[in-house]
Amino acid sequence: MYWVTPRHLAGDDGVLAERVGDTLSGLGWRMWPTFRNTLLYVSPDGLRGAEWILAAYPFELGGLPVAWQLSARPHTASAMTEWNAYFTAGVPHEALADLLLALDTREAPDTGFESAETVLTALSACGWLRDLDRPRTTATDPGFSASISLETLPPLIHDADPRDDLLGWQAWAEPVLGAPYLWCASFSASVPHDLVAAFAASLASPVPVARRTLPDGAQERLTVVRRD
Numbered sequence: 222m223y224w225v226t227p228r229h230l231a232g233d234d235g236v237l238a239e240r241v242g243d244t245l246s247g248l249g250w251r252m253w254p255t256f257r258n259t260l261l262y263v264s265p266d267g268l269r270g271a272e273w274i275l276a277a278y279p280f281e282l283g284g285l286p287v288a289w290q291l292s293a294r295p296h297t298a299s300a301m302t303e304w305n306a307y308f309t310a311g312v313p314h315e316a317l318a319d320l321l322l323a324l325d326t327r328e329a330p331d332t333g334f335e336s337a338e339t340v341l342t343a344l345s346a347c348g349w350l351r352d353l354d355r356p357r358t359t360a361t362d363p364g365f366s367a368s369i370s371l372e373t374l375p376p377l378i379h380d381a382d383p384r385d386d387l388l389g390w391q392a393w394a395e396p397v398l399g400a401p402y403l404w405c406a407s408f409s410a411s412v413p414h415d416l417v418a419a420f421a422a423s424l425a426s427p428v429p430v431a432r433r434t435l436p437d438g439a440q441e442r443l444t445v446v447r448r449d
Contacts, residue, residue, distance in 0.1 A: 222449040224429040228313050229367040229394050230403065230443055232436030237288055238273050240314035241321070245271055248325045267297040269324055275310060280377045282405035283393055285309035289317065291324065303381045304411035311394075311404035315430055316423040323419035335414040337371055340390060343418040344369060347425035358388075362425065366442055367394040369421055380409035390417045392424070396439040403439055 225231050233240075242260065246252070250262040250271070258276040263269070275288040288310040292302040308317055337358065341351060344360040349369075352359035358371040369392040374380070378389060387410035394403040408417055429446045 223432050223435060224446045224449070225432055225435065225443045226427060226429050226446060227362065227364070227366075227443070228315065228426055228428070228430050229362060229424050230396055230436070230439040231313050231430050231432055232311050232403065232434075232439065233314050234432045234434060237310055237312065237314050237317070238275070241271070241289060241317050242273070244318040244321055248321070250325075264325060268295075269293050270302075271321065282307060282309050282375065282407055283402040285311065285402060285405055288312075291321070293324070301381060302379065304409045305379050306406070306408045306412055306416075307378065308406045309402075309404050311402075311436065312406060313404075313424065313430065315426075316420050319423035320416060320420040323416055327413075327416070335418070337414055339414045339418045340369065340371075340421050343422040344425050347422065347427065349425050364442060365398075366396050366439075367424070368392070369417075369424075374410060375407060378407050378409050380411050382410055390414075392421070394439075396436075396442050400438055403436055 245262045249265050252260055252262045255261055260273040262271040270292045272290045274290050275286060278286050280287060286309060287307045289308045291306040293304055294302045341360050349360045349362050352361060359368060361368045369390060371388050372391045374387055374389045380387065389410045390408040392406040396403055435443060
């Protein structure tokens with residue numbers, strides 16, 4: 222077992238489905254397998270959802286298949302979700318778990334009044350650097366191997382707002398410039414900024430995480446704090 226930093230390069234240890242599923246079960250979310258070979262989790266109030274969709278291979282982000290989709294709707298009778306967030310395999314499961322904890326404790330999962338500055342403040346508090354050209358929308362880790370940025374939404378990112386010029390938070394890790402991405406995440410335009418901030422703060426946390434396997438392409442960028 223390796224205890225490593227930084228977290229954003231630690232990968233998912235091949236247990237992204239299990240760790241996130243354990244978090245959801247611990248929160249009391251119900252789970253059903255679907256005909257698409259996915260696993261659908263629904264919160265006790267019926268307003269929040271999380272689905273392991275890797276087997277269905279719906280689409281890719283940065284050349285990687287999407288593994289988890291989170292969503293929220295304004296009321297239980299609504300067939301349309303208010304917002305969605307998508308995560309590929311390789312994303313650190315701790316960051317996704319912390320996002321789910323923040324989502325579960327929210328009284329109104331579909332709305333928020335915080336500004337984009339909330340996300341950047343969370344990253345700055347952990348030592349991430351604001352982009353010199355885009356200080357109000359983009360931050361990068363000190364090693365320049367991961368970024369979170371408010372960007373035009375990529376294709377297939379669904380949101381209740383139908384306009385095609387919307388911005389949403391995008392996050393990715395690129396251990397070596399020009400190399401394949403380690404993971405990617407995409408938040409639709411209506412995702413409340415404080416939820417993105419919860420994900421960002423966990424992702425940028427300096428606290429070491431435990432891994433049995435280290436991701437290819439990132440091993441030289443990781444610091445092993447100790448071995449058990």
